[in-house]
Amino acid sequence: MNIRIGNGYDIHRLVEGRPLILGGVEISHTVGLLGHSDADVLTHAIMDAMLGALSLGDIGHYFPPTDPKWAGANSLMLLEQVNQLVRSRGWQIGNVDSVIVAERPKLKPHIKDMQNKLAQTLSIDRDRIGIKATTNEQLGPVGREEGIAAYSVVLLVAEEG
Ligand SMILES: Nc1ccn([C@@H]2O[C@H](COP(=O)(O)O)[C@@H](O)[C@H]2O)c(=O)n1
Numbered sequence: 001m002n003i004r005i006g007n008g009y010d011i012h013r014l015v016e017g018r019p020l021i022l023g024g025v026e027i028s029h030t031v032g033l034l035g036h037s038d039a040d041v042l043t044h045a046i047m048d049a050m051l052g053a054l055s056l057g058d059i060g061h062y063f064p065p066t067d068p069k070w071a072g073a074n075s076l077m078l079l080e081q082v083n084q085l086v087r088s089r090g091w092q093i094g095n096v097d098s099v100i101v102a103e104r105p106k107l108k109p110h111i112k113d114m115q116n117k118l119a120q121t122l123s124i125d126r127d128r129i130g131i132k133a134t135t136n137e138q139l140g141p142v143g144r145e146e147g148i149a150a151y152s153v154v155l156l157v158a159e160e161g
């Protein structure tokens with residue numbers, strides 16, 4: 001079987017007056033993530049892992065943060081485009097596994113919603129998308145609630161035929 005693996009990482013600052021969007025799900029919180037796009041760190045990490053698996057560069061190459069076109073962009077729309085690129089090259093997702101590092105809020109109640117949104121966008125079953133959450137044990141910028149980070153690993157499998 002022809003397989004490829006990629007990994008991705010992203011971090012964004014937490015500020016007042018912004019929504020907190022993770023895996024395409026808006027989560028009620030006192031602060032949200034700052035970015036040119038919707039700053040969805042989980043979706044960004046997954047996209048970078050998919051691109052990395054095929055040595056296709058990173059999301060900044062396809063959606064430059066300097067381009068007004070991507071201002072306020074819904075990251076699930078970007079993920080759809082990355083998925084199309086991957087599929088057009090003859091690959092499909094085997095599975096995704098991710099970790100969100102956030103001191104607050106409690107993310108466990110939102111994980112299933114994130115899996116559903118991502119699975120729908122990627123046109124795969126929800127059980128192919130692992131998402132975990134952990135605090136940073138009050139250490140460093142994430143521990144001080146200055147930001148939220150996400151890590152992702154993606155396995156791609158060559159399509160049959
Ligand atoms: N933002 C978060 C962080 C953690 N969780 C859940 O709590 C468990 C314990 O986290 P520790 O960082 O203290 O090890 C973790 O396994 C998650 O289930 C969460 O829901 N949201």
Ligand SMILES: C[C@@]1(CO)OP(=O)(O)OP(=O)(O)OC[C@H]1O
Binds near residue numbers: 010034038061064070
């Ligand atoms: C998707 C983009 C588009 O501007 O989102 P940003 O919110 O700028 O987030 P970042 O992870 O810093 O860079 C990726 C960008 O390509």
